[in-house]
Amino acid sequence: GIQVEQSPPDLILQEGANSTLRCNFSDSVNNLQWFHQNPWGQLINLFYIPSGTKQNGRLSATTVATERYSLLYISSSQTTDSGVYFCAVERGNNRLAFGKGNQVVVIP
């Protein structure tokens, strides 16, 4: 099956700092989503982004489908940004494959 690798696995940020999370995938995809899992376990949709660039407030994402990677940018980080960020991809079989996540801790 398709492989999804996220880096870095762990990241500690000072509040106000910017960061970039990366998702590499092993095959062409027709769906890519970024999620944020909060400390209570809830997964929140951030972006549906099989290609191109999208922005939502302090977060933005870019997917370069031809090179098989996606980037999630966090600007001016806040403590509420802490949690695990997951990248998930789909290859047309109606099934999402998840990476292992980026654990982000923002310290005040």
Add this chain to the structure above:
Amino acid sequence: DGGITQSPKYLFRKEGQNVTLSCEQNLNHDAMYWYRQDPGQGLRLIYYSQIVNDFQKGDIAEGYSVSREKKESFPLTVTSAQKNPTAFYLCASRRGTKETQYFGPGTRLLVL
């Protein structure tokens, strides 16, 4: 309110028991999914259903069973055949293919 609900939030099971986790959605979504998450890991697909009365095995279906008798409901049964059931279970749904998946709050299962 529209959304996905899962119950119970926490569930304790004795070895040898079957337990059923509930997942309900009022979003009128056709497709529903069950995932398992272990500590420090990503989500793994257990079962999914694209329409009522039809479902397919995911990557780790052994020891689990599901039913899809109604569009709104997709219960998951963890059977005694599942040797390591302690995990966080997440249910998701979406309207159709190439659409965003939305997740419920999850159920934490602990085997005593």
